[in-house]
Amino acid sequence: xxCKCRVVxxxxxxxxxxxxxxxxxxxxxxxxxxxxxxxxxxRAIYELSVLVLAIxxxxxxxxxxxxxxxxxxxxxxxTDSAQEPPQIYGSSQIExxxxxxxxxxxxxxxxxxxxxxxxxxxxxxxxxxxMVEVIGHQWWWEVGYPQYGVxxxxxxxxxxxxxxxxxxxxxxxxxxxxxxxxxxxQLAGKMQLVPNKINMTWIEPLQTGVYxxxxxxxCGAQHAFMLLRVIVHTPEGFQRWVASQKGLFAGSLATxxxxxxxxxxxxxxxxxxANGRKTFFSTACVSCHRIDGTTAxxxxxxxxxHLMSRHTIGAGVAKNTHQNLATWVRDPQLLKxxxxxxxxHLTPSQIHEVVTYLETLQ
Amino acid sequence: MGAGRKAxxxxxxxxxxxxxxxxxxxxxxxxxxxxxxLAGIMAxxxxxxxxxxxxxxxxxxxFNQFFxxxxxxxxxxxxxxxxxxxxNYLVPIMIGTRDMAFPRLNAFGFWIFLFSGFLLYFSxxxxxxxxxxxxxxxxxxxxxxxxxxxxxxKGHSTDYWTLSLLAGGIGSIATAxxxxxxxxxxxCRGMTLNRMPxxxxxxxxxxxxxxxxxxxxxxxxxxLCLDRYLGAKFxxxxxxxxxxxxxxxxxxxxxxxxxxxxxxxxxxxxxxIPVFSRKPIFGYPIMVMASxxxxxxxxxxxxxxxxxxxxxxxxxxxxSASTFxxxxxxxxxxxNWIGTMYGGKLRMELPLLxxxxxxxxxxxxxxxxxxxxxxxxxxxxNDSYFVVAHFHYVLxxxxxxxxxxxxxxxxxxxxxxxxxxxxGRWHFWLFLVGFxxxxxxxxxxxxxxxxxxxxxxxxxxxxxxxxxxxxxxVIFQATGILIFLINLLYSYYRGRRxxxxxxxxxxxxxxxxxxxxxxxxxKLPEVHSARPLWDLKHPDEPDWKHN
Numbered sequence: 001x002x003c004k005c006r007v008v009x010x011x012x013x014x015x016x017x018x019x020x021x022x023x024x025x026x027x028x029x030x031x032x033x034x035x036x037x038x039x040x041x042x043r044a045i046y047e048l049s050v051l052v053l054a055i056x057x058x059x060x061x062x063x064x065x066x067x068x069x070x071x072x073x074x075x076x077x078x079t080d081s082a083q084e085p086p087q088i089y090g091s092s093q094i095e096x097x098x099x100x101x102x103x104x105x106x107x108x109x110x111x112x113x114x115x116x117x118x119x120x121x122x123x124x125x126x127x128x129x130x131m132v133e134v135i136g137h138q139w140w141w142e143v144g145y146p147q148y149g150v151x152x153x154x155x156x157x158x159x160x161x162x163x164x165x166x167x168x169x170x171x172x173x174x175x176x177x178x179x180x181x182x183x184x185x186q187l188a189g190k191m192q193l194v195p196n197k198i199n200m201t202w203i204e205p206l207q208t209g210v211y212x213x214x215x216x217x218x219c220g221a222q223h224a225f226m227l228l229r230v231i232v233h234t235p236e237g238f239q240r241w242v243a244s245q246k247g248l249f250a251g252s253l254a255t256x257x258x259x260x261x262x263x264x265x266x267x268x269x270x271x272x273x274a275n276g277r278k279t280f281f282s283t284a285c286v287s288c289h290r291i292d293g294t295t296a297x298x299x300x301x302x303x304x305x306h307l308m309s310r311h312t313i314g315a316g317v318a319k320n321t322h323q324n325l326a327t328w329v330r331d332p333q334l335l336k337x338x339x340x341x342x343x344x345h346l347t348p349s350q351i352h353e354v355v356t357y358l359e360t361l362q
Numbered sequence: 363m364g365a366g367r368k369a370x371x372x373x374x375x376x377x378x379x380x381x382x383x384x385x386x387x388x389x390x391x392x393x394x395x396x397x398x399x400l401a402g403i404m405a406x407x408x409x410x411x412x413x414x415x416x417x418x419x420x421x422x423x424x425f426n427q428f429f430x431x432x433x434x435x436x437x438x439x440x441x442x443x444x445x446x447x448x449x450n451y452l453v454p455i456m457i458g459t460r461d462m463a464f465p466r467l468n469a470f471g472f473w474i475f476l477f478s479g480f481l482l483y484f485s486x487x488x489x490x491x492x493x494x495x496x497x498x499x500x501x502x503x504x505x506x507x508x509x510x511x512x513x514x515x516k517g518h519s520t521d522y523w524t525l526s527l528l529a530g531g532i533g534s535i536a537t538a539x540x541x542x543x544x545x546x547x548x549x550c551r552g553m554t555l556n557r558m559p560x561x562x563x564x565x566x567x568x569x570x571x572x573x574x575x576x577x578x579x580x581x582x583x584x585x586l587c588l589d590r591y592l593g594a595k596f597x598x599x600x601x602x603x604x605x606x607x608x609x610x611x612x613x614x615x616x617x618x619x620x621x622x623x624x625x626x627x628x629x630x631x632x633x634x635i636p637v638f639s640r641k642p643i644f645g646y647p648i649m650v651m652a653s654x655x656x657x658x659x660x661x662x663x664x665x666x667x668x669x670x671x672x673x674x675x676x677x678x679x680x681x682s683a684s685t686f687x688x689x690x691x692x693x694x695x696x697x698n699w700i701g702t703m704y705g706g707k708l709r710m711e712l713p714l715l716x717x718x719x720x721x722x723x724x725x726x727x728x729x730x731x732x733x734x735x736x737x738x739x740x741x742x743x744n745d746s747y748f749v750v751a752h753f754h755y756v757l758x759x760x761x762x763x764x765x766x767x768x769x770x771x772x773x774x775x776x777x778x779x780x781x782x783x784x785x786g787r788w789h790f791w792l793f794l795v796g797f798x799x800x801x802x803x804x805x806x807x808x809x810x811x812x813x814x815x816x817x818x819x820x821x822x823x824x825x826x827x828x829x830x831x832x833x834x835x836v837i838f839q840a841t842g843i844l845i846f847l848i849n850l851l852y853s854y855y856r857g858r859r860x861x862x863x864x865x866x867x868x869x870x871x872x873x874x875x876x877x878x879x880x881x882x883x884x885k886l887p888e889v890h891s892a893r894p895l896w897d898l899k900h901p902d903e904p905d906w907k908h909n
Binding site: 030031032033034035042044045048049052053056059060063064066067070071074075076080084085086087088089090091094095098099102103106109110113114116117118120121122138177178179181183185186188189190191192194195196197199200212213214215216217218219220221222223224225227316337338 | 421422423426500502506508509513514599600602603604605606639640641642644645646647648670671672674675678679682683686687689690693694696697698700701703704705706707708709710718721722725726729730732733736737738739740741742743744745746809810811813814815816817818819820822823824900903905908
């Protein structure tokens with residue numbers, strides 16, 4: 001039996017150690033580890049977590065040692081006499097001891113927990129803090145900046161905070177349909193998006209970079225691919241991003257032509273984009289999608305105004321490449337089965353044109 | 363059933379007509395095992411799908427149906443019948459009586475449970491959901507509104523889920539009333555409340571919890587039906603209803619439900635550990651008090667499932683604190699079980715092996731429970747794989763291991779033959795390794811940011827190794843279960859004859875024949891202590907002298 005015990009223990013240890021390199025690698029931010037916090041509230045949670053983990057590990061070690069000792073020491077051996085062991089019915093002192101000690105530990109836990117809850121939940125953010133409105137949809141995120149009049153989807157851009165220039169971001173959470181949950185582990189704990197209720201959370205990122213998040217509350221067929229990215233810029237970088245989102249009416253063909261010409265033969269692609277634009281505006285696309293500065297004002301699907309500035313399409317289901325866009329336009333159900341965008345039954349040439357047009361939405 | 367075997371039609375007729383608590387108990391156990399296999403097959407499918415990133419083994423709708431059906435089945439059609447089956451079988455014998463207080467109500471309870479199971483699974487044939495005919499519920503076992511509203515859950519799959527749980531709730535309440543009446547009115551002579559076996563005590567506590575917890579569930583199922591068919595607006599947010607109301611109703615039931623499932627595990631462990639340590643339970647009165655405390659506090663902690671819905675900091679702190687407090691009586695129980703083994707002569711038979719594994723796993727489950735009760739930590743871990751790991755340590759590492767202990771311990775009493783020990787050990791070790799391999803890495807996956815209930819995930823998130831290990835573990839678990847099921851059948855025909863009291867135990871069920879006659883005892887017993895058979899076997903040093 002002991003031999004088997006060792007095998008079990010080794011297997012468990014191996015499981016654990018295999019993880020260590022992954023945890024260390026989380027520097028690159030592809031692993032959204034809550035134990036690698038990069039924001040003020042996430043850091044406060046992390047510090048409390050480590051404390052609680054330490055207390056629990058201590059209890060685990062002590063109780064497991066007791067259990068192992070008892071099991072090993074008091075196993076019946078073949079040499080033992082057939083007599084029954086002494087019958088002990090209990091001991092008030094010992095029972096009192098193992099009631100009082102846990103009560104003390106519990107009190108400590110209650111106090112530290114209450115402190116961190118207050119620190120995060122009752123925090124007073126400055127009145128002029130950046131405000132981001134996040135609205136959960138089945139299965140994508142609508143992101144708005146009421147202070148700037150900017151609207152985007154599935155990506156949140158915020159400035160970094162520093163001790164010299166603290167820049168916390170207030171995040172207003174709403175839902176358009178069912179429950180969702182906003183979770184970017186490295187920046188903050190999660191918070192649900194509840195229909196008919198406005199929730200609030202905040203982040204204060206301390207490092208620039210891209211942070212991965214997701215919807216954490218089961219919300220139907222494509223809950224798995226309701227992914228989210230938070231891009232933390234330098235303060236100047238953030239202002240540049242805002243300017244680029246505001247300044248450009250991507251729907252205007254003049255700009256489109258200017259930007260695409262650098263990549264492909266300009267005349268040809270301008271024609272293609274113009275045809276694609278026509279297709280886009282003559283089909284049902286417009287009833288769901290919005291492109292700023294055009295007649296497309298749908299709100300059921302993601303805003304496409306600056307589509308090409310985003311890393312992914314379909315709320316994280318695929319990288320934003322020409323190939324994936326083409327697949328998506330041909331049959332969204334292929335990449336994201338169950339999503340609400342229907343197959344528009346476009347011809348291959350129409351798909352090519354629409355994608356060319358979409359690629360002008362810089 | 364037992365030794366005398368009948369032709370199938372005769373047997374079926376006997377089972378359908380029976381009001382005997384022992385036959386009903388075994389029917390609960392048998393149907394619980396059948397549903398266990400169904401839920402297990404779905405669990406394997408889920409783990410195959412998640413073994414590697416971007417897998418296409420299951421499509422999203424199949425996956426969502428599987429995890430919904432797996433959870434619903436495991437809680438309502440596996441956990442509940444297995445614990446109610448054991449209670450049904452054992453409680454009357456342990457308190458020295460001939461049957462439950464209301465035998466026909468008992469039969470009603472069983473049949474309506476079975477009906478609720480059929481109703482749930484009929485959705486695979488009749489529930490024409492979004493995906494056409496034959497759609498099982500896909501709203502999760504918690505069925506949060508408004509995903510269950512007509513607008514988001516089309517077809518009838520959610521209705522099958524609702525009606526099934528409504529029926530099942532009625533059955534559980536009937537059985538709970540029956541258990542309470544039996545325990546408080548039918549104890550044999552001399553069996554005062556402080557001489558009742560802990561198994562009986564804990565089942566009485568569970569019965570009270572069922573009566574308190576099930577009605578809120580039934581109430582919100584009815585409200586959901588009204589919403590879906592009569593245009594009521596309780597949970598329909600598009601018409602101004604509340605999404606959070608459902609969560610309150612559901613968890614006012616749902617949290618005590620956790621204790622409805624785990625207190626019977628405590629009950630089993632409290633019988634097995636003393637007998638195989640050859641010592642009385644350490645601190646009987648405090649064990650009873652701790653159980654009552656746990657049940658009582660469990661009614662006031664439901665909102666710890668809702669730390670992320672945006673409650674006030676005062677509510678968050680209150681529910682965090684009340685949840686921490688549950689750890690105290692639970693800790694007392696763990697220490698007392700270890701205290702029972704201390705100074706004993708531990709016979710490493712299978713029931714004790716499973717009980718020791720239970721202690722170790724339940725310790726981990728309890729500690730991760732404390733972490734989840736820490737509200738800010740929960741903001742990170744809620745709805746992540748950490749929670750999946752935590753409650754599987756409670757329900758598989760806790761409840762299921764103790765149920766296996768119960769099978770190895772009481773099978774000889776029920777069937778008259780011992781379960782095969784060699785197969786039992788294979789079952790134990792394979793299942794133990796598989797269990798930890800499957801669920802331990804999930805703690806870490808949760809900390810690394812993996813959300814629950816996702817049918818697939820992108821590569822490169824650091825979740826691949828954990829998911830792969832987790833899926834490999836399932837192979838071990840499934841093999842272990844298979845060996846266990848083979849053992850149950852094999853030992854039924856070929857097992858060593860058990861005799862009346864194979865474990866040299868002390869409670870009343872071992873005073874009658876194996877399997878017991880229909881009337882349990884020829885002459886109803888009279889007891890003088892909590893261990894009547896100890897008194898018989900040690901007339902020089904009886905228990906009642908010490909209490």
